[in-house]
Amino acid sequence: MSRMKKVFICNDNVTSIFSAVYDAWKEERDEGSVGIVLRGNMEQELFCEYIESKEYEKKAIAVERMIQRNLGLDVYLDIYQAVLAHDKDKGNAILGTLLAARQLPDSTKIMNHLSHPSVEKVFELSRRVGGEAHQFKGFLRFRELENGVLFAQIEPKSQVLTCIAGHFSDRLPLENFMIYDRSHKMFVVHEARHQWVLVLDEEADMEKMNRVSASQIEYERLWKGFCESISIKERENLLLQRQNLPLRYRKNVVEFGQ
């Protein structure tokens, strides 16, 4: 072996992972001799050099541009979604995909190359994150607080907030709303007629968030009543209901609360 494998260590967020991709890319090595691991998920290997990747916005933006320009927006979306996934090996899969794209005559076709293990992994992760985000577009529930603000709490596996924020901002442009990702301690905050913003490392003050408006209680009752009366008794099928709406999604869904 001529050179030791270099492994870059990063944190589990978009900026940090893209920074590590930046560092690894600069090494100009092939897939087997460079890698990325998430902090806290390291299984030390022999003959590896571990390097802390420094997290810089600039590096992340450079990587983002590089992917968008050379691989196109569709591929960027897949890679971006893979970055958000709850998975400890995602760093290597993403790096591997980018390196593999370099080998193709037309790099924009990289996501079709499903017989390549890294590409296949990114494809799978992206699909999983996209799927989870889509589920939350439906299963998320807002509650109207005393001051008229809409508040929703979700507990996703992946960091889906940025995937759904645009959807809700487009849908509710005149509302003040907040979506709180309890698993990752982050918020999306949307002020009426403004762009949404992402707030990281912030916990919700649940006491405040539980002070809902009077009409909220009434609409919750109406909705629960609707969910019951719309079901056909002769077709009752709780197993199918659970296949379609798994228990883990029901935590913050009003019609499944007490």
Added chain:
Amino acid sequence: MNIAEKMSVRDKLNILSDAAKYDVACTSSGTSRSGDGSGMGNCEQSGICHSFSADGRCISLLKVLFTNECVFDCKYCVNRASNDVPRASFTPDEVCTLVMEFYRRNYIEGLFLSSGVMKNPSYTMELIYATLHKLRTECNFQGYIHVKAIPGASQELIAKVGFLADRMSVNLELPTAEGLKLLAPHKTRKSILTPMRLVQNRALENKQEIAVYRNAPRFVPAGQSTQMIIGATPESDYQIMNVAESLYQKFDLKRVFYSAFIHINDDKNLPAKRGEGPPLLREHRLYQADWLLRYYEFEAAELLSEENPNFNVLLDPKCNWALKHLECFPVEVNRADYHTLLRVPGIGYKSASRIVKARRLGTLDFPDLKKMGVVLKRALYFLTCSGKMMYPTRIEEDYITRNLLDVKEKLPGGIAGMSYKQLSLFDDMNFRKEQFIIHEGMKKAPIERMLG
């Protein structure tokens, strides 16, 4: 009517959602529309499910009747004129408030508005129009709206409503004209097909308008659908599939929905109540075949015939077709065209297109197929990768049937759990025993297990 006016919104919602539950289509797909920033709502092409009720069906739209008062007397319907049930009517304001408040809390994707026939069809349609007009213009609601066209309503009204809705549907109710005559005396095939044709023609004109003026108002952009009741009348699956096929071809329908007949009323013209529940497995097979028509380039006549008019209870329609056409198999994954791949059991239309794209960049093997979403336990009898089969298998009908039956088919939730007692249902649907494939030399155990 007096009662209705004193009723609270909660009681009305209770009655009018309960009365609407037998309508099948709760989908919100087919339109993609961004909000314009001035109101509330947008639409996603794929549609969004917001919840699932205890029967496992998706709740996407606020599905209600405007009123359950009805002058019609359709035998199968809970709201028929001769039934003594509590009656209620919304006002347009009440419907609008419910939609807006539910929508902003993200309970729903939009509104599904149907109605009993109050006074006469045009009067009812007028009320529906008033509601939608208010919702679209005063409340500035830009979410999804599915509306029923009432058979017999004036053409002008139906056309007006179509510009406010995303999807419109007219219920076919029953697969044949005879069935309709028997069970829905106030409706005729003509009164149902007329509005359907109207919506189709108007949508076609609208396409041209949009081609010329990009901002022309859109007429039912998500297309029209219909539904029919399965099992209330003695039609075979073959007849039903033929009806569905001609609806897709001649009326440009987006979807045909099938609704397993549920015993609500006692009537001499309805099948006798026997306590076995609605024919859900049959409904499931029809949906599977419907997908084959819409996405898999099959024709109804390939799946069923006069001599063999009903679907196999034990095998899905695609497997069943493949077993009868073993001369087409095995198919080489790395070479077969998209259309041929579509016909392989275990390969869906998405995985077929993934295969076609991926093999341009490298040769595919079985593990790759698995990752692309191919169900190998079904596909393995019909495929080769670079000339090799996954396991040494025989291309023989009995052999493959036996093996396919050993792999349990994934049926939606409890249909499997409901046991195959369901079969008794098919007895009067002229299912023949021989159809349950009892061939000589087959391993009997799994079949007996399934037949109970």
